[in-house]
Amino acid sequence: MNTGDTAWVLASAALVLLMTPGLAFFYGGMTRAKAVLNMMMMSFGAIALVGVLWVLFGYSMSFGTDAFGGLVGNPFEKFGLSNILSTGKDMPLVGTIPEIVFVGFQAVFAIITVALISGAIADRTKFGSWMVFAGLFAVIVYFPVAHWVFDFNKDAAGNAVGGWLGQGLGVIDFAGGTAVHINAGAAGLALALLLGKRRGFGKDPSHRPHNLPFVMLGAGLLWFGWFGFNAGSALAANGIAGYAWINTLVAPCAAVLGWLVVERVRDGHATSLGAASGAVAGLVAITPACSAITPLWSIVLGLLAGAVCAMAIGLKYKLGYDDSLDVVGVHLVGGIVGTLFIGLAADPGSPAAGDGLFSGGGFELLGKQAIGAGSVLVYSFVLSFAIGWVIKKTMGFRVSTQDEIDGVDLSQHAESAYEYGGVGVAGSFQPLHDQIQHGSHKGKDADATAGSKERIEA
Template identity: 60%
Template structure:
């Protein structure tokens, strides 16, 4: 939510059925992004780990929802304590909130704001899971989610979006989650993979996506849901700002996809479906903090820059030797940094606030504020996530055993497989057996 959102409305706001309905729809759109992320990630892993990858996203819907009701909403958006954390006993358990009690000076109920913000809290730890594909214990991952949202996400959300949060008061612009969601998740992913280590066969064995159609389906659901993610973050539909955010979301995503594909063609000689999907997500990430601060032309610039730089960044894991399985660092951390910093360049001062970037006569002031937000969230999330992962690893082990990793986490953690190949048909190839005395052909690892 952008700085100033709680003060722009009339002093005596009244409940708006239109805005309430708009925000409920946006909340549902953000919710569908988590299953969309599951498909996006699930298609990119090998067959033997598809279900585990899906579940690593899906379980966040269960864990974070309950924690949000019990205390998460209060910590993130309760009464401010020193700009660092919030608390309000009325929000604990959500049992003392009036049906028509309004959120601040907005025209939507507290319950509606709470459920909208809940969906952000759900998807943020799910984003981290892509960096850990194929190799972590499901129980350890579930515990990490619970600890991480409590110690990292809830405080950072307060810093960035709560009325008294220190980054909010500093004037850092984060319309819908460049720092609180994407940099936060990307830095956490880097911290955890430094503890967990590389997959067996990293840089040696082929680890290609098993289902590019699933990847494209997931990217499409993310793109669709992102309109609620961004446009809904203005919390109303009265003044045209949400419409600008909606347009910028579409424009930057399209530009980033084209930028990624152009880089891919020049660098590797092909336009790939994985590149199209990844470029679109890079654009969505980069425009998230900036969609209420820039013009559509600025959104094109942000999209192209993010598409090219994120495409370049995904290869850094091979250069530096960290195993970011599905490029969470390369897309979400790098994309979040790009979008957050470019506000200081392209902010027009004519949409969500009067803050102007360098190209619009604002000097370096806003860029300096954005840099503070980026650096502080990145370092906090990286360090604390590393410590949490290390503690879990020491207590219960974060990683599955070598045999389980080779066989596939699906069977070890869930006792299931994603596809029933045995029931696929009874053709000649399916019935063919190895002649007596011959050595069976070695099965290629899926």
């Protein structure tokens, strides 16, 4: 055991855990004022539920001995982690760190993958149904895919017994372009299609982000935590971590520029929402590639990801699906761009030692990357749609029209994010706004209502 490596991975795990509250701010700021708490609760719910499932059997399913034809690890092999808790000389290691530290590091990856999906179904989802979906998705989709991509275990004789994509086929995915981002993006698309469009989608201006400072704060926390996500995946405090760290810095920098250029040309102005979204798009794209391409190619990838994702978010209006917070446009598209780019620009001198097309390696690696991206996309989309369909038919997945009008914060949590005292009517801003718009205040409240309307419009 190396104490420096152990300390770095423990710190990285804490950084990655912070990403999910950061995601809550990022997503929460992009919703309406009367849906922000529900949006943030879906992220915190994912932390609670997936954390428990991971310790019970999720880690065993992801990193246990192959079962069911190699589709997943044996869920009972390391159930409850009881057989890896030794603190003596016989403590099991993963590389140079205790296995129990590796358990914690991988747990936070599982958590944020589930939380990412929630952005596709913002403003119209029953919280209880979301929690059921989150648990089933983790067990049926994420744990098996993590086994395919991240498990590099060997048996006592040194033979490879890990996942069929990463260890078997040789797909390069350093920190989760397939297992995390394509996986979450495909699931988000499935649920967006299943739940249907929000009331007033594409027409109602109230669907615009209600708190852009929240969005910027969330993007900053995500970027900060992402250094643990990518550099921590080296599982050591070494040059590979430094290589991934630099790429995690420069790719999103370039992606912000790429996104803002598209906005400036297309819309005539660069926005704070675009800058935040561009940073996330660059982080998504560099995640699988951060150990495989040089910093110069990372700049190219960042520019490409920022521009492509900025254009991709408009597809929902053209194709008619309501991906509320652009999970598809940023995570699915960005994950695909980053995963395939490895097949083009992987450098033989990089830590991943891949041989991409531009290095004279031909199309072999690009083909492997395409198989990895495509298999995870199809598996996640099909099973997520099936899980969501069952929930929809049994307990219902979407709130009623009236609950959507009133706001999912009130209907699902009996709370409001913002209380405006002294505006003429007690209660939260948005229900008051709705009452004013629908003319429901009569009689003695008429003057107060008129004054409130002026203040709201101002």
